[in-house]
Amino acid sequence: MTPGRVEQSVIGVPGRYWHRLEDGRVQCDLCPRYCKLHEGQRGLCFVRARQHDQMVLTTYGRSSGFCIDPIEKKPLNHFLPGTSVLSFGTAGCNLTCKFCQNWDISKARAFDRLQEQASPSAIAAAAVRNGCRSVAFTYNDPVIFLEYAVDVAQACRGRGIKTVAVSAGYITPEPRIEFFRHMDAANIDLKGFTDGFYKNLCTGKLAPVLETLEYLKHETNVWFEITTLLIPGENDTPQEIEAESRWVIDHLGRDVPLHFTAFHPDWKMTDRPPTPPATLITARRIAMEAGIRYVYTGNVHDPAGQTTYCHACGAALVGRDWYDLTSWNLSADCGCSACGAPCAGVFDATHGSWGRRRWSVSVHDAS
Numbered sequence: 001m002t003p004g005r006v007e008q009s010v011i012g013v014p015g016r017y018w019h020r021l022e023d024g025r026v027q028c029d030l031c032p033r034y035c036k037l038h039e040g041q042r043g044l045c046f047v048r049a050r051q052h053d054q055m056v057l058t059t060y061g062r063s064s065g066f067c068i069d070p071i072e073k074k075p076l077n078h079f080l081p082g083t084s085v086l087s088f089g090t091a092g093c094n095l096t097c098k099f100c101q102n103w104d105i106s107k108a109r110a111f112d113r114l115q116e117q118a119s120p121s122a123i124a125a126a127a128v129r130n131g132c133r134s135v136a137f138t139y140n141d142p143v144i145f146l147e148y149a150v151d152v153a154q155a156c157r158g159r160g161i162k163t164v165a166v167s168a169g170y171i172t173p174e175p176r177i178e179f180f181r182h183m184d185a186a187n188i189d190l191k192g193f194t195d196g197f198y199k200n201l202c203t204g205k206l207a208p209v210l211e212t213l214e215y216l217k218h219e220t221n222v223w224f225e226i227t228t229l230l231i232p233g234e235n236d237t238p239q240e241i242e243a244e245s246r247w248v249i250d251h252l253g254r255d256v257p258l259h260f261t262a263f264h265p266d267w268k269m270t271d272r273p274p275t276p277p278a279t280l281i282t283a284r285r286i287a288m289e290a291g292i293r294y295v296y297t298g299n300v301h302d303p304a305g306q307t308t309y310c311h312a313c314g315a316a317l318v319g320r321d322w323y324d325l326t327s328w329n330l331s332a333d334c335g336c337s338a339c340g341a342p343c344a345g346v347f348d349a350t351h352g353s354w355g356r357r358r359w360s361v362s363v364h365d366a367s
């Protein structure tokens with residue numbers, strides 16, 4: 001990795017999780033890349049840099065834009081279904097996925113992507129004003145803007161707004177504790193289930209992601225779901241899907257929802273076709289046969305594959321057509337209306353009614 005240089009005009013806020021090396025460089029300890037920087041250099045994520053002999057975050061308070069989305073779009077199917085979530089990202093990423101579906105943000109090298117100045121309190125106020133139940137850190141990985149995400153999360157919790165991290169989970173143990181302490185829910189990308197996939201397509205490693213998943217399950221109360229984007233010829237064999245499913249059951253249990261979503265050709269991987277819907281349907285069947293209770297297809301029109309079913313009697317609990325809820329058969333205590341078996345997740349007595357709408361908003365709008 002050749003670190004980039006940071007322009008003199010870019011001002012950063014002090015970053016956490018770094019230390020000095022004997023050779024004079026500064027090492028960032030936030031993610032498993034452990035970038036080692038000389039003065040004026042940026043890390044691989046491009047947003048953390050060494051300035052005046054300190055590590056700084058150069059994107060604090062700046063966003064690539066705000067949208068109100070359905071929570072199901074994150075995707076989270078067991079966290080306040082039908083509610084709206086105020087979503088935003090910044091710029092940069094600490095993985096280099098060739099198939100990135102948000103590359104215009106994650107690969108941004110010019111800060112002209114970052115249009116809107118947004119203080120944590122302004123974001124929390126915008127969520128309240130727009131009737132959102134939660135704020136999501138998404139579009140690019142919030143791990144790399146930890147200090148900003150934590151401050152926003154604290155402001156949100158102070159206003160009764162929940163927080164959602166959409167992340168690849170590529171973070172080291174110490175910051176992992178701080179980061180997730182401030183989150184109510186997460187969707188973690190498990191991009192593939194081989195080291196080769198992470199190495200060749202993301203220049204990363206699988207193990208830290210699995211550690212994050214185990215940490216979330218066993219050390220926190222964060223509600224989390226997992227997403228695997230299936231790429232034809234790369235991570236879509238029945239054997240790999242079965243291995244992933246078995247790992248989830250053995251290490252996380254049967255109640256963690258798993259989403260298999262469709263790839264479309266993008267960024268540096270335009271030589272592959274989109275994922276055939278049949279591949280997603282097969283993956284869902286394999287994972288359910290392995291014993292995972294809640295498995296979904298995504299990025300395709302598949303109402304049956306997007307509906308939540310009771311693990312005990314098979315009744316449809318939450319019907320979905322894209323992001324619209326089409327039926328609701330959960331009792332007030334989050335059980336199946338037909339047989340009473342509990343459904344894992346975070347639910348209110350009833351569902352929201354945001355539907356599939358997606359609105360761009362400014363956090364500074366008065367209305």
Ligand code: SF4
Binds near residue numbers: 029
């Ligand atoms: S967070 Fe950024 S600077 Fe720090 S180790 Fe990861 S890629 Fe490098």
